[in-house]
Amino acid sequence: MEISIPEVVILRLPLYLRALNLCSDEGLEIVSSRELGVKLQLTPAQIRKDLSYFGKFGKQGKGYNVKRLAGELRRILKLDREWAMALVGVGRLGRAILNYGHFSTEGFSIIAAFDTDPAQVGKKVSGLTVQNISELRPTLADRGISIGIVAVPPGEAQNMINLLVACGIQAVLNYAPIVARVPKGVRLRDIDPVTALRSVTYYLR
Amino acid sequence: MEISIPEVVILRLPLYLRALNLCSDEGLEIVSSRELGVKLQLTPAQIRKDLSYFGKFGKQGKGYNVKRLAGELRRILKLDREWAMALVGVGRLGRAILNYGHFSTEGFSIIAAFDTDPAQVGKKVSGLTVQNISELRPTLADRGISIGIVAVPPGEAQNMINLLVACGIQAVLNYAPIVARVPKGVRLRDIDPVTALRSVTYYLR
């Protein structure tokens, strides 16, 4: 029987990757779980235990080879390929997302943009021609798009998510400030600065 | 001795607030933990247990008064006041943050903007005059700013966070794609779509 890996572990792997990139920048070739732990404010034991779900990547007495471990994590997280994404909503927020430089350098490309507003359809934004939402289904299928980015007003967001799901999307990155729902089997991540702030004020004077 | 409330609970309270707002929009006056659980994909028991850390807000046999519970949560999370924020970095990302409409409607106002680039200082962006970073300390103190927003390139981000901390900031909302560190007592929240995506591809085909 398959042992399944806790989701908290998967959520930490990208942080390990960030820390390893930092090690690379510092010219480090080998890093120990203790050193990684200092950078990430995690215990060494947690890092070792997390990695042990996937294999043995370290050398006793030494630590982990920075490049090798980064490569393994990229493979585990399926970051050793390009991921095609579609943006829904090309208003102010959607345009800012298209201009965000860090997606493409990390293997995530927005290759299609959609809007429900006929006035937007056909316009060029950041090198993409805005398509009518009715073209969503064939475009997702033909162009191998697995991730949808939702950047529409809150009132429309759940409908757009439902539409993406109905068209076979596998994951949604939701920028709308709502409680979004997706069926089991579809993955959802929310980018919501207001929710982040609301959980922080509790601790402030 | 004070019993301290688990951080996971605090992280869920803003979601409860979102769900309650949705109930309000639907014209609901009373909601049960079961109904909230359906909206949030959480178990009713978890919602009741979470709320029980703070008091008894429900009516047996009925449920929770939507308006009343929303009000209590706002009070608990200290959202019954205005929070002043300072933005550091007025490049493309910083400007998009200034244009993001959902902060001010939720009681979070960006009332000062800073940049290290002398060419930016003195310019007006979204109604704010960009200030020299050297004015950070007096401005935070004089204007009662408790939250700093970091939107500078990755290489400068940790330095800017250190500076904010040195100037007495209580919380940092970090948009830079780095592993950021803050001392104990300062709260950090990261807004990082690439990290969100990296944790999602693991589950995709």
Next chain:
DNA sequence: GCCTGTGAATGATTTCACAGCA
């Protein structure tokens, strides 16, 4: 000596299950 990988122990969080009230 130093650090990994990992069962066992501890600690935290979630869920159960039910008393008590509307």
Next chain:
DNA sequence: TGCTGTGAAATCATTCACAGGC
């Protein structure tokens, strides 16, 4: 009957502690 609030039980996650290898 229906739902809350809550101890107790169950589950899940983290940390400990040490065998084993460099």
